[in-house]
Amino acid sequence: MNAREVVLGRVRRALADVPAEETPERVAVERTYLDSHQPADAVALLAENLADYRAVVHRASGAALPGLVAELLAGRGAASVVVPAGLPAGWLAAVPPRVRRVADEEAVTARELDAVDSVVTGCAVAIAETGTLVLDGGPDQGRRRITLVPDHHVCVVRVPEQVVDSVPQGLRRLDPGRPLTWISGPSATSDIELNRVEGVHGPRRLDVVLLGSQS
Amino acid sequence: MVRRDGLPDRARRGGGAVSGGTYLGMPAFPVAAESATRNERLRANLTHATHTIRDKRARAVAELPDWQRLRAAGAAIKDRTLRHLDTYLERLEAAVTAAGGQVHWAADAEAANRIVTELVLATGEREVVKVKSMATQEIELNAALERAGVRAFETDLAELIVQLGDDLPSHILVPAIHRNRREIRDIFAERMGAWGRPAPEGLSDEPADLAEAARLHLRQKFLDAKVGISGANFMVAETGTMVVVESEGNGRMCLTLPETLISVVGIEKVVPTWRDLEVFLQLLPRSSTAERMNPYTSMWTGTTDGDGPSTFHLVLVDNGRTDTLADEVGRQALRCIRCSACLNVCPVYERAGGHAYGSAYPGPIGAILTPQLRGVDSALDASLPYASSLCGACYEVCPVAIDIPEVLVRLRERVVEGGEVTVRGRRVRIRPARGHAAERAAMRAAAWAFDHPGAMVAGQRLAGRMRRFQPRRLPGPGRAWSATRDVPPLPAESFRAWWRRTRGDDGEGD
Incomplete structure (x- = not known):
């Protein structure tokens, strides 16, 4: 008997008390919890919760976005930036040519990425109640590692259309078949006497730009 | 010189310079607890830490008016899963395989360690990076890998501190x-060089500087790593999706940079559907780190072309879980999502510390999980169900409503009276308190709790609110008496509380 049969056999013997006619669906799960906690202004709550976890939040209209992105990269002294294949061309239009663009390609090694200063991406969805950005590897987000290895991440959220209230609403918008990264503030640890320290292995600086029709 | 605290030297065994400690051969709870409670620095660290997280958790939970409904749903989803675990494991296996992953099954720790070791050796690599994982602590994977000539690098900051200090974790969330x-500064300064990049010269003891030292030390490992090993917080049967929640980004590094990823996961970590995550992703972060959401959560389904590891192995581990499942009362322990909220409110944990529990699972959850996973054969495991004052605070904070006092009483009964249990899949009858050694150990644990008035008072204060957990029947010697009688109901207020309220502060116990 192989290990699979051993384990499944043990599970079935352990559940001898479960009536044969009981199907999984007959074990009641009452979903009386809230689908949303009904924030009055989801975008404002997203901004508040992101800031609470030490992300730096900015608002911009479409016209102001390129200038803001250039300013954020310059503020970090970035000499290079990773660019996902499908990032709207205009987003980096005001970044001077001396800032080296690194394409998100499979051939780029982790060590090469480690030498890059910043990354600019979009996102798949943002969750207001928890202050969470979710990336799903879409064309304006790229491979998972590009938002991990560089020390500075600029993430653009289209508001209000990409913002949902709650975790249940967020999950419904996501495709489980894609690799997903949920980000709630920059990397952090509380392992030393429970003092929160921002920035261990992921980007130590997270700038979030809420891109709307008005700024 | 780095000092190791909280555990008598005779309790430490084996664990060479690079293998870390082992839980084998540890003394029964009262012996270890007695040593730990005499260590004042350890107690001060623990008191500060547990109270800090406890208060933060209460605030995070209070933000959600539907918390109790989420909690009930979390418990119900876990019960549905456990009552039909075979169905969901088969669904999970099919979904993971369809998404390009390879599924392996391990009946016990030895089998799991063998499978992982063979998978690592087959890659030709001799170094692996690890994400913090309770399952691999439980099976002592690092020691098994070391015996095969493979070095496993722990990458969670706290696990790194534990590994460099040749120490054992003492808390689920903050090991x-x-x-x-x-102490952490000294460990880094003295030991990092032996494992890789040394700590910077003149390292201070500021948490930010210590975190920076860890970042620099581990970055080299991440960039070169070819094999990553993780656990998982959840596995979705419907889609084959694996979920890892973390804070530091070391998890993302290990899950996305290596070519081969091996996830070692207990069979009870499966949940039926994608939608079910909406409950657990609200319950876990608030209960665990007391955050609305933890900084990073990774979800992956099999492999993705051109993004992340090209090879994914899932090792499903039993190692006593099916034995636990066989007990209708005890099986609720398998709902546990490893949040550690029960540790932070436990008056016994606060004073004894995590090491005294002698397994990867300390605190109240450890007191019911360890004896069920391993049996109550050893004096240590027989004493664990007594490492509690049954105050019920653990049940109150548990996000999946595990009635820990109920299971403790059940296990005490088993220690004292023996009876039918399942061990490695077989029904066996265990004898009561073998040679009285286990019983003596158990009674000493109870005596220890009663000898520590601080622990008792803290426990009783909580107990006043939790009186409904009083067992209907007494365990142990009292059972014959209570078999045909109801235990008299406890008054809503304890005598001590009544005395203090009516006679003023008696100046005791604080």
């Missing part, structure tokens, strides 16, 4: 909770 900043 180095027993270390203060000064």
Whole structure:
């Protein structure tokens, strides 16, 4: 008997008390919890919760976005930036040519990425109640590692259309078949006497730009 | 010189310079607890830490008016899963395989370690990076890998502190909770060089500087790593999706940079559907780190072309879980999502620390999980169900409503009276308190709790609100008496509380 049969056999013997006619669906799960906690202004709550976890939040209209992105990269002294294949061309239009663009390609090694200063991406969805950005590897987000290895991440959220209230609403918008990264503030640890320290292995600086029709 | 605290030297065994400690051969709870409670620095660290997280958790939970409904749903989803675990494991296996992953099954720790070791050796690599994982602590994977000539690098900051200090974790969420900043600085300064990039010259004991030292030390490992090993917080049967929640980004590094990823996961970590995550992703972060959401959560389904590991192995581990499942009362322990909220409210944990529990699972959850996973054969495991004052605070904070006092009483009964249990899949009858050694150990644990008035008072204060957990029947010697009688109901207020309220502060117990 192989290990699979051993384990499944043990599970079935352990559940001898479960009536044969009981199907999984007959074990009641009452979903009386809230689908949303009904924030009055989801975008404002997203901004508040992101800031609470030490992300730096900015608002911009479409016209102001390129200038803001250039300013954020310059503020970090970035000499290079990773660019996902499908990032709207205009987003980096005001970044001077001396800032080296690194394409998100499979051939780029982790060590090469480690030498890059910043990354600019979009996102798949943002969750207001928890202050969470979710990336799903879409064309304006790229491979998972590009938002991990560089020390500075600029993430653009289209508001209000990409913002949902709650975790249940967020999950419904996501495709489980894609690799997903949920980000709630920059990397952090509380392992030393429970003092929160921002920035261990992921980007130590997270700038979030809420891109709307008005700024 | 780095000092190791909280555990008598005779309790430590084996664990060479690079293998870390082992839980084998540890003394029964009262012996270890007695040593730990005499260590004042350890107690001060623990008190500060547990109270800090406890208060933060209460605030995070209070933000959600539907918390109790989420909690009930979490418990119900886990019960549905456990009552039909075979169905969901088969669904999970099919979904993971369809998404390009390879599924392996391990009946016990030895089999799991063998499978992982063979998978690593087959890659030709001799170094692996690890994400913090309770399952691999439980099976002592690092020691098994070391015997095969494979070095496993722990990458969670606290696990790194534990590994470099040749120490054992003492808390589920913050495994180095027993270390203060000064000790951590010394460990980094003395030991990092032996494992890789040394700590910077003149390292201070500021948490930010210590975190930076860890970042620099581990970055080299991440960039070169070819094999990553993780656990998982959840596995979705419907889609084959694996979920890892973390804070530091070391998890993302290990899950996305290596070519081969091996996830070692207990069979009870499966949940039926994608939608079910909406409950657990609200319950877990608030209960665990007391955050609305933890900084990073990774979800992956099999492999993705051109993004992340090209090879994914899932090792499903039993190692006593099916034995636990066989007990209708005890099986609720398998709902556990490893949040550690029960540790932070436990008056016994606060004083004894995590090491005294002698397994990867300390605190109240450890007191019911360890004896069920391993049996109550050893004096240590027989004493664990007594490492509690049954105050019920653990049940109140548990996000999946595990009635820990109920299971403790059940296990005490088993220790004292023996009876039918399942061990490695077979029904066997265990004898009561073998040679009285186990019983003596157990009684000493109870005596220990009663000898520590601080622990008792803290426990009783909570107990006043939790009186409904009083067992209907008494365990142990009292059972014959209570078999045909109801235990008299406890008054809503304890005598001590009544005395204090009506006669003023008696100046005791605080």
